[in-house]
Amino acid sequence: MRDSMDALETTRRELLLAGTLMLAGAAAPVMIRRAGATPAAMKAEIAKLVGEAKITQGKVKLDIPPLVENGNTVPCTVSVDSPMTPADHAKAIHVFNEKNPQPNVISCYFGPRAGRATVATRLRLADTQNVVAIAELSDGSFWSASVEVIITLGACLEDNLI
Amino acid sequence: MTRALINVPAKAKRGQIIAIKTLISHTMETGFRYTTTGERKPRNIIHTFVATYNGEEIFRAEFYPAMSANPFLTFHTVATESGTIAFHWTGDNGFSATEQAKITVE
Numbered sequence: 001m002r003d004s005m006d007a008l009e010t011t012r013r014e015l016l017l018a019g020t021l022m023l024a025g026a027a028a029p030v031m032i033r034r035a036g037a038t039p040a041a042m043k044a045e046i047a048k049l050v051g052e053a054k055i056t057q058g059k060v061k062l063d064i065p066p067l068v069e070n071g072n073t074v075p076c077t078v079s080v081d082s083p084m085t086p087a088d089h090a091k092a093i094h095v096f097n098e099k100n101p102q103p104n105v106i107s108c109y110f111g112p113r114a115g116r117a118t119v120a121t122r123l124r125l126a127d128t129q130n131v132v133a134i135a136e137l138s139d140g141s142f143w144s145a146s147v148e149v150i151i152t153l154g155a156c157l158e159d160n161l162i
Numbered sequence: 163m164t165r166a167l168i169n170v171p172a173k174a175k176r177g178q179i180i181a182i183k184t185l186i187s188h189t190m191e192t193g194f195r196y197t198t199t200g201e202r203k204p205r206n207i208i209h210t211f212v213a214t215y216n217g218e219e220i221f222r223a224e225f226y227p228a229m230s231a232n233p234f235l236t237f238h239t240v241a242t243e244s245g246t247i248a249f250h251w252t253g254d255n256g257f258s259a260t261e262q263a264k265i266t267v268e
Contacts, residue, residue: 073230097228101194104226113220113240115179120236124192124228155230 003136039130042096042103046143049094050142056135060145062133071125073123080117080135080143092136099129100155124155125145164188168249170263182213182221185234186251186259192227208233208253210238216245241267 046055065079080090089112095105095128108119117135125131169183186208193205205227213221220239239247248262 028203059206063175077236078239099229102226102228105228108237109222110237112219113218113242114238115240116238118236118238119223121175121235122230124230 004100039098042098042132044131045103046096049134050136053140053142055144057144059137059143060082060133060135062131062145062147064131064147064149065147066154067150068125069152069155071127071151074123074125074149074151075120076123076131077118077120078133078135078145080137082117082135082137084112084115084117085114086129089114089138090135091138093117093119093121094134096132096133096134096138097123097125097129100125105131124161125149125151126154127151164257164259166249166251166259166261168261168263170228170247170265172264173266173268175266176241176243176267178241180239180241180265181238181257183236183249184213184249184261185232185233187232188253188257190225190229190233190252192233194227201204206254206257208257210249210252211235212250213237213239214250215239216243220247225240234235 059081062081064074068092069073076095078093078095080093082088082090083092091109096103098104105123106121126148130148132144134144136142136143164187166184166186171180174180187220189206190205190208191206193203194243195203197203207227208225211223212219213227214239221237225233244265244267246262246264248260
């Protein structure tokens, strides 16, 4: 009697495990459909922007909260350490992501009249990922900063609620 | 009707760096979402934003679908002279909106 109970217990456990695996299997294709950009796609997009130039870490400050509840509006501030004089200023700031359907987020262009190379905006992030900001200076050099953001509820996941 | 909120200081000292905040109401439909019947919702976003100070361009931005709905931007400029700062948004499906703000420089 006891043996048969044990046998039943094992089967139930196995069943539960099998069920969980099936669920995971069913969810996988949906995840694949949503993940468009990859770290490689982001790198390709950045390479297209900078060309042969070398990207150096530093000078750029990327302010994003490290833990975000809602990926639909993620506050983000990018500032570049630059005197903003006609001879030495930041020309552009670009923001990229790894796991949204597209790697680009925003590109901003300004000149010495900006006074301060700082831009604040709000992004959509589909998943926990690295966000990269790249600044182009007037001397042609590129500087970057990267932040890993953890997203609890990603953007674009409310498909069934529309 | 598009609603845009602009925050520009009414008065500034010559040479002072001022912060400009803009917010415009727009759904920024990404083009990557599907309806319940499985059809893809077409992309409908604002793709370009330009700010001009007395007709001269001071700031330009290109938006991608990864910008959140109702795009918000903060940027800076040096207050050089009294006049008008104009903002112009252009988007898909012929979307276009213009706002302006007056500034007095002492």
